Amino acid sequence: MIECQYSEAVARMNRPSRLALALSKSQEGPANIxxxxxxxxxxxxxxxxxxxxGLTRYxxxxxxxxxxxxxAIPSTNMAEITMKCGIHSGREINKIKAFKIKIRKGKLTDIPLLADAVANFECKTITQVRSGDHTIFxxxxxxxxxxxDEGLEQLLSIPMNDSRFEELMRKGGYSFGIIKGKK
Ligand SMILES: Cc1cc2nc3c(=O)[nH]c(=O)nc-3n(C[C@H](O)[C@H](O)[C@H](O)COP(=O)(O)O)c2cc1C
Structure with missing residues (x-):
């Protein structure tokens, strides 16, 4: 074990890691992802x-x-959407409209579900805690x-240029995909 920079140690974890999409909505406004x-x-x-x-997020x-x-847990059919919702802010665009994201009605509120997701969970916020420059809801x-579709696979955030994974989307420092042979 050798001491190193925080960023170096963090780079060694989360390979691959899961992704999620959270939908929220103001009273009148469109839902945001x-x-x-x-x-x-x-x-x-x-x-x-x-x-x-993050505190700065819309x-x-x-x-x-x-x-x-x-x-919502994104499927492999949602690689592009998942990337776009992670680099554009709802302050500037209506992501659901602009990216033609398929939605379905839920039961709890008027916040929609994502039709192409592997799973959706409708949640009621119980508590929140400030964690540095983020809030944990x-x-x-x-x-x-x-x-x-039971065969639909969950989209993963994957390491770049790693032959164990099939890359479906890459932008900036992010790469999304799936474990080879899973699709
Ligand atoms: C792969 C990926 C993972 C991300 N994870 C988080 C996260 O866990 N928490 C967070 O606040 N932002 C995260 N972001 C950044 C936000 O998705 C991004 O700032 C988004 O544009 C915020 O949208 P909003 O302003 O409409 O809320 C992530 C982005 C990407 C591409």
Whole structure:
């Protein structure tokens, strides 16, 4: 074990890592989608998810206002959408309209589900905690949804130029794909 920079040690973890999309909405406004790498399950009974959202994100405003969100797990059919929602802000564009994202009605609120996702979870925000330059929003899952296509694979954030993975999308420092042979 050798001591190194924080960034070097962090680069050694999360290969590959999961991705999520969180949908939030102001009262009148259109729903907005943010791409997240920082999310996790945090309780079994009741089921809960935590998401970590930067203070500067438009989604942060929406999540603080509307105490509900939808957490969608993107499929391999959503590589481009997942990238675009991670580099454009809802302050400037209506992502659902601009990127022609397919949505479905949920049951909890008027925040939609993502039709091409592997799974969607409708969450009610129970608590939030400031974590440096992010806020962790913790939501209790009220309704869960899965895609009818059981063979549909979850999209992963993958290391670049690694022959174990099939790359589906690359932009900037990000590469999305799947473990080879999975599709
Ligand atoms: C792969 C990937 C993972 C990301 N993970 C997070 C995250 O966990 N938390 C966060 O606040 N932003 C994350 N971002 C950045 C936001 O998705 C990005 O700033 C987005 O444009 C914010 O949209 P909004 O302003 O409409 O909320 C990630 C971006 C990418 C591409």
């Amino acid at each position: 943010i791409t997240l790498g920082w999310f996790m399950r945090t309780s079994i009974k009741p089921p809960m998810f935590a998401i970590s959202v 989604s942060h405003e929406l999540l603080a206002e509307n105490r509900n969100f939808v957490l 913790v939501g209790e899952v009220k309704y869960s949804w899965q895609n009818q």
